[in-house]
Amino acid sequence: MNRRDFLWSALAAGAFGGGIAQAQSRKAPLVLAAASLQESMNAAADAWARKDNPRPVISFAASSALARQIAAGAPADLFASADEEWMDDIQRRGLIVPGTRADFLGNRLVLVASALDMKGVPIQRGSPIAAMLGSGRLAMADPDAVPAGRYGKAAFERLGLWPALAPKVVRAENVRAALAFVERGAAKYGVVYATDARASRKVRVAGIFPANSHPPIRYPVARLKASTSPDAEGFRQFLLSRDGKAIFARFGFTPL
CATH class of the missing domain: 3.40.190.10 (Periplasmic binding protein-like II)
Incomplete structure (x- = not known):
């Protein structure tokens, strides 16, 4: 098993169980999202799935832990961080697709x-x-x-x-x-x-x-260079859309 396969297997076993394998076969986007986005990002994924798209698979953890997974080669499609510093870190490493990073939420x-x-x-x-x-x-x-x-x-x-x-x-x-x-x-x-x-x-x-x-609380999202899902960009754009941001607003976030 090569390093990429090992990381994928570990991520699947630790965070999602059998759901990852199913999502991978359907090419559903794999989203690494800050822990504070649990309810809202799941609601956004449900809304996206109701549009006849494969439902994104989401792994929630601290932004720091997710950024380290990305740096280690985790084969994810999107990263939604709770601050700009961890997104800056993976951007400096050349791990996000240029032009896909955007701040989309604020918090208190x-x-x-x-x-x-x-x-x-x-x-x-x-x-x-x-x-x-x-x-x-x-x-x-x-x-x-x-x-x-x-x-x-x-x-x-x-x-x-x-x-x-x-x-x-x-x-x-x-x-x-x-x-x-x-x-x-x-x-x-x-x-x-x-x-x-x-x-x-x-x-x-x-x-x-x-x-x-404290520094402004901003949540950036970006598509990762490791992305393989053809739906990743569509879901990213949905998160940034008026309808997508309205979902997060219902959970108390401030759309940017």
Whole structure:
């Protein structure tokens, strides 16, 4: 088995089971998408399939993990990242089709708490968030690699809160894993996107990060040079279309 076949087999076994093999035979697009896009990207794939197209197969993970898979040779068709830096990384490596990269969504960063915790948390310079945590933990996607964590760390640093909060951080694999920590009660607060908070009934928004406290949250999408599906470009264009963006808007994203 050559390296490409091995990567394909590993990706299929780890993320999709038998669905990958079926999709490959139908040449359905394989989409690597940021974890925060789970509900919305699946809804877009369903809408695309209703137009008599093969339903895209989607692998959700942290943008950092997906970018590393692409760099390692994963035979995917499209990449939708939760930030521009990881798309920049694979673009510098020459792994995307020129002219296919586009920013298509925006989001907001929020602090969530248990749905039973009704206290608001001010996200501003001098915020007592560290004191409010007490012995509790703050869940974040890995602030050194994953977009949601990097946005959160940048905001806390700008507001002068990071030194007090850093020792209390529990690092999660991706933003949905950070959300799960709060849902399970393993962390008192969590830094997630507004769309993630909206997707869960077990948490509530306790605070909203000022938009100017972190880099703009932009989701770029691009077609990969490894793409083999004839439907990949059509699905990419659908995501960027008015109808496609309307789907994401229903889930709380801001179309760009």
